[in-house]
Amino acid sequence: MMQNRQGPWADLMPRVLSALVMVAVAICAVWAGGLVFSLVIALSCGGMIWELSLMLAPRRFGLAVLLGAATAFAVMASTLLPMMAALAVVLLPVGLGAALVAEQARIRFAVFALWVVMAGVSFIWLRNGLGAQWLVWLILVVVATDVAGYFAGKTIGGPKFWPRISPKKTWSGTSAGWIAAAVVGVIFAARFDMGAGFVLASVLVSMASQAGDVAESALKRQTGVKDSSALIPGHGGLLDRFDGMLGAAAMFLFLFTFLG
Structure with missing residues (x-):
């Protein structure tokens, strides 16, 4: 073989x-x-x-x-x-x-x-x-979280974040995602004329995107499937790819509604 x-x-x-x-x-x-x-x-x-x-x-x-x-x-x-x-x-x-x-x-x-x-x-x-720039910020936070988490998890490894639910996720990848989201927040805070609170909001959106990924992983374990589908080569299905976006959207709505 x-x-x-x-x-x-x-x-x-x-x-x-x-x-x-x-x-x-x-x-x-x-x-x-x-x-x-x-x-x-x-x-x-x-x-x-x-x-x-x-x-x-x-x-x-x-x-x-x-x-x-x-x-x-x-x-x-x-x-x-x-x-x-x-x-x-x-x-x-x-x-x-x-x-x-x-x-x-x-x-x-x-x-x-x-x-x-x-x-x-x-x-x-x-x-x-x-407007488009707010959506671009949200997308970049999720993408930066995912990319940084993927490469940090592959290269650094270490203890698993939640092995029973999502066996591939590590603490190194999770924390790297937060750092990457903070960097995106810093860049857009200057563009939106906002302070450090916007950087924190970016990290919270990052955490929510990771929570969305964990929730979908739990659903896949309960249903006994590896991927939600095979629509996207290398990524699985739409739910596999955009579960983080769903979590991020929920957090953004919460922050926008209650904090402005």
């Missing part, structure tokens, strides 16, 4: 190539804004609900397609409606899925599906309401 000569870096090339494609799509969508950005987010949310449905009900592919399509349509439709009506619309596929999946999976579906659709609405509001 041939040995893998690349060792821990075996997945680096597909990860890099996939990341470049995702970055290109993200840049184009963020730059375009409006309906283009909303459509990208809506399709991403639909894809994540499709993955979630297959993780919880692996033999019901038709149901997964239905719920994914319903979610994408609901998130897109929410951009054309007043806030209260928009919230009611995006809750429809959440309730539909919770009613149709197996009884033992209903709570998990509802929690994760609600998380996904609310994050989608939040991203659309963030880009089209507050």
Whole structure:
């Protein structure tokens, strides 16, 4: 049997190539804004609900397609409606899925599906309401956290962060992610004319993105799957790639709502 000569870096090339494609799509969508950005987010949310449905009900592919399509349509439709009506619309596929999946999976579906659709609405509001630079900051915090954590974890290693839930994560990678997020915060604090509190906010967003990753890892362990899907070479599925973004969006909404 041939040995893998690349060792821990075996997945680096597909990860890099996939990341470049995702970055290109993200840049184009963020730059375009409006309906283009909303459509990208809506399709991403639909894809994540499709993955979630297959993780919880692996033999019901038709149901997964239905719920994914319903979610994408609901998130897109929410951009054309007043806030209260928009919230009611995006809750429809959440309730539909919770009613149709197996009884033992209903709570998990509802929690994760609600998380996904609310994050989608939040991203659309963030880009089209507050402006591109705020969304760029959020994305860079999550990307810096992920990249710094990946390389620090691979090169430094050390004690595991939470081996029972996420066996690959180390304390070195986790803390490196916080430091990278702080650097992004320093850069944008000057641009936004904000002080040290904004750097702290960037670190909190980083921690939330890591919490999102841990939550998705726990879901995969409960459902017995390695990746949420195989849509993205080297990264797994959309939930695998964007779980951190979901956590970051939730933290940003909390900070913006309660602290301003």
